[in-house]
Amino acid sequence: MLTPAIDRDLIKELKDAEDERFHAARPRSAELWTRAWESMPNGVPMAWHRGSYHHLPMWVDSGSGARFTDVDGFTYSDFNIADMSMFCGYAPEPVVRAVSDRMARGNQFLLPTEDAIVVSEELARRYRLPKWQYTLSASQANTEVIRVARVMTGRDKVLMFDGKYHGHFDHALVELDETGELVPEEHGLPADVTDHVVLVPFNDLEALETALARENIAVVMTEPAMTNNYGLVLPDDGFHDGLRAATRATGTLLAYDETHTQVFGPGGLTAQWNLDPDFVAAGKSIAAGVPFGAWGTTDEIGMFLTQMKGPDGERFDMVAIGGTLFGNALSMAAARATMLEVLTPQAYAHTQELGTKLADGMRASVEKAGLPWYIPHLGPRAGYVFAPQPIRNAADGRATADEFLVRLIRIWLANRGVWEAIVGAGPVVPVPATDKDVDAYLDAWDSLVERLTS
Ligand SMILES: Cc1ncc(COP(=O)(O)O)c(C=O)c1O
Numbered sequence: 001m002l003t004p005a006i007d008r009d010l011i012k013e014l015k016d017a018e019d020e021r022f023h024a025a026r027p028r029s030a031e032l033w034t035r036a037w038e039s040m041p042n043g044v045p046m047a048w049h050r051g052s053y054h055h056l057p058m059w060v061d062s063g064s065g066a067r068f069t070d071v072d073g074f075t076y077s078d079f080n081i082a083d084m085s086m087f088c089g090y091a092p093e094p095v096v097r098a099v100s101d102r103m104a105r106g107n108q109f110l111l112p113t114e115d116a117i118v119v120s121e122e123l124a125r126r127y128r129l130p131k132w133q134y135t136l137s138a139s140q141a142n143t144e145v146i147r148v149a150r151v152m153t154g155r156d157k158v159l160m161f162d163g164k165y166h167g168h169f170d171h172a173l174v175e176l177d178e179t180g181e182l183v184p185e186e187h188g189l190p191a192d193v194t195d196h197v198v199l200v201p202f203n204d205l206e207a208l209e210t211a212l213a214r215e216n217i218a219v220v221m222t223e224p225a226m227t228n229n230y231g232l233v234l235p236d237d238g239f240h241d242g243l244r245a246a247t248r249a250t251g252t253l254l255a256y257d258e259t260h261t262q263v264f265g266p267g268g269l270t271a272q273w274n275l276d277p278d279f280v281a282a283g284k285s286i287a288a289g290v291p292f293g294a295w296g297t298t299d300e301i302g303m304f305l306t307q308m309k310g311p312d313g314e315r316f317d318m319v320a321i322g323g324t325l326f327g328n329a330l331s332m333a334a335a336r337a338t339m340l341e342v343l344t345p346q347a348y349a350h351t352q353e354l355g356t357k358l359a360d361g362m363r364a365s366v367e368k369a370g371l372p373w374y375i376p377h378l379g380p381r382a383g384y385v386f387a388p389q390p391i392r393n394a395a396d397g398r399a400t401a402d403e404f405l406v407r408l409i410r411i412w413l414a415n416r417g418v419w420e421a422i423v424g425a426g427p428v429v430p431v432p433a434t435d436k437d438v439d440a441y442l443d444a445w446d447s448l449v450e451r452l453t454s
Contacts, residue, residue, distance in 0.1 A: 006371075006405070006452050014451065015054075015408040018415055020108060022055045023417075024382035025073040032059045054407055054422065055414075063090030065432035068419070071237025076419035077437035079427035085264045087285035087351075088342040089432035095288040098337035099330060107330035116375050122339050124295055125260070126267035127280045131302025134327035135293035138259040138283025139167025142221065144321045145279045145295050146171060149219035149253045152301060152370035153318050159211055159220045159252075161202040163394025164226035166221055166257050171197050176394075201393040202226055205242040212250040219253040224269035226259040226417060231383035231426045232376045234390065240275055255279035255374070262286065265348045265377040266339075288342065290323075290334035347431045351380035354429040356440050361442040369453040376426070383426025384409070409448060 018127065023030065031057050036043035042050035044057050059071045066089050069075045081087055088095070102115075120132040135141045157170055166172040173185045174197045182194040198215050200207040211217065222281075226233035230338050247254045256277045258268035262285060265272050270280055277349040278301065283293035307318055359377030362384070366373045374385040385391055406424045413420050418441050420427055427441060 001341070011405055011408055012451065014406065015411060018408065018411040019055045019215070021415055022411055025074070026056065028068065028171055029059045030056055032071065033057055052421070053410070054289065055411060065089045065091075066430050066434070066437050069167045074412065074417065076417055077433070077440045078419045078421075079413075079432065079437075079441055080291065080419060080425055081423035081428065082424050082432045083284070083425070084260050084263055084428055085284035086289050087428070087430050088288045088338055088347075091432050092288060092338070092432070093340045094337045094341035095290075095334055098333045100288060100328050102303070102333035108325060110324065111328045111331055112327065115329065115336045116327060119294075119332050119339070120334045122336075123286075123294060126339075127270055127296050128267070129277070129280055129296035130299050130377050131305075132294055132296045133305070133321065134331070135283070135295075136325055136331070137167070137293045137322065138257070138281060139169050139172070139293070140326075141281040141293035141295040142166045142172065142255075142257060143169045143281055145221070145255045145281050145297075145322050146219060148297070148301065148305065149255070149279070151211040152304065153218040153253060154253065155216045155218040155252075157196050157215055157217045159198040159200065159217045161222050161226065161394075162199045163202065163226060163229050163233070163397055164222065166223075167259075174199070174353045201395060203236045203239055203392045205239065205246065208243065212246055212252055217250075217252050219255050220247055221255045221257060223259075224261050224273060224275060225378065227381075227425075229424070230391055230394060230401070231385065231424055232378060232381055233392065233394075233397065234376070234378065236392065239365040240273060242353075244276055252446040255281060258282040259284050263351070263381065266343065266345060269278040273437040285343070286338060287331050287334040288338040290331050292335055293326075295336075326419040329426045342431060348379075351429045351431055351433070354383060354433055354435070355380035357435070358427060358429060358438050358441060361438070363446055365442070369449045371449065371453060380427075380429040381426065409445075412448045413441070416440070417446070418444050 033043045043046040044050050061069050061071050067075050067077055068090055099269050123132050124130050135144060150156060158203050162176050170189050170193050173189055174182050174194050176199055177183045182199060184193055198217060200211050202256060225235060244254060254277045256270050256275060258270060258280050259282050262268040279295055279297050282293040286292055305319060305422045359375055359382040360381055363375040374388055374390055375391055376383045376385060385400055386402050393396045393399060410420050412415045412422060
């Protein structure tokens with residue numbers, strides 16, 4: 001849908017001018033990109049990355065705290081912090097210290113270090129699930145959760161909510177097309193991938209109950225609040241109680257993916273909202289951007305995973321989990337320092353205070369300009385919906401989306417020293433941010449709102 005009350009030609013004119021300005025001021029990034037085409041498709045380490053922006057890819061020199069600097073010398077207050085994987089900020093001292101020390105003493109042994117126990121105990125305390133296993137990413141953690149759920153239930157399918165993102169693995173890459181049919185989101189997936197997945201609208205308990213009663217579903221996987229594709233979508237009152245009751249009634253397992261929502265507090269929304277899942281999965285910011293994924297579960301499921309094999313050991317039926325580098329010493333050292341020394345209760349409280357200031361300021365600009373936009377807010381996270389009311393599900397999100405306008409917002413902010421990497425995600429205040437960073441965001445936001453409506 002196109003946003004009413006704003007001249008489309010003006011949006012295009014402003015966006016073209018801002019893209020051009022961004023490009024012209026960054027000759028070193030342009031030079032590196034030209035060279036990079038020789039060795040990488042699209043001239044970037046992940047070809048998809050090129051499609052994220054309409055301007056040239058920016059090359060980074062360094063990051064410190066809530067800001068990073070590009071190779072042309074521009075510094076940005078970062079409000080996406082690498083899609084929340086750097087919520088703790090860049091180069092936090094305790095993590096630099098712990099990782100440097102671990103690296104110097106050996107970083108990977110295919111044997112555990114004591115840090116693994118400390119990390120597991122801390123995750124168990126935060127998420128109130130006693131048993132933990134490790135991967136190198138949230139995608140892999142979710143993959144393992146689904147496999148274990150299949151074994152535990154003897155069922156095949158996973159139910160997710162329309163508009164979700166749980167990572168780049170086969171079963172998470174299906175979506176509903178305009179006719180409501182399940183289709184692969186991208187190329188390269190097995191032809192039958194859609195046979196293993198069910199998608200229903202978020203906040204629709206009736207659709208959920210019908211699907212659980214009819215289909216062979218091992219596990220429901222969801223974020224406690226949806227944070228991907230359509231900004232921030234909050235559950236209706238009673239949604240999570242209904243979800244838990246419906247899964248219990250049908251013997252279906254329940255997994256919360258806290259990969260993004262862990263920024264709302266220690267133990268993420270699972271702890272904050274007193275949720276009662278069978279699994280929690282996460283990655284990204286737990287280890288300050290050092291590759292790390294984790295999933296936690298109950299004692300009962302943990303017992304089932306107690307495996308041994310070999311000529312002198314008992315042979316249990318092995319579940320397909322694990323990898324050579326999973327749970328390595330470096331990741332564990334990083335996770336320990338991040339959770340115990342950086343992501344403290346005080347740090348979360350600070351981001352929540354600044355998050356309120358950010359959302360209030362964005363709302364004030366929009367109201368002053370008379371724009372019919374809703375500003376969602378929870379903890380450190382704000383956003384923008386191009387409609388007067390919050391969205392409740394992906395269909396609402398699609399109906400109010402305006403990708404071109406969002407791309408203008410992004411580039412307008414970037415040219416004013418504010419970075420919001422992911423199109424449509426909305427800003428998140430990272431731990432080391434200060435009032436100065438939030439003021440920079442609000443100044444840039446206000447100037448754009450005024451320019452669009454004057
Ligand atoms: C909720 C959620 N789960 C899982 C993932 C996958 O994380 P990764 O790409 O680090 O595997 C993401 C990434 O954005 C996410 O937002």
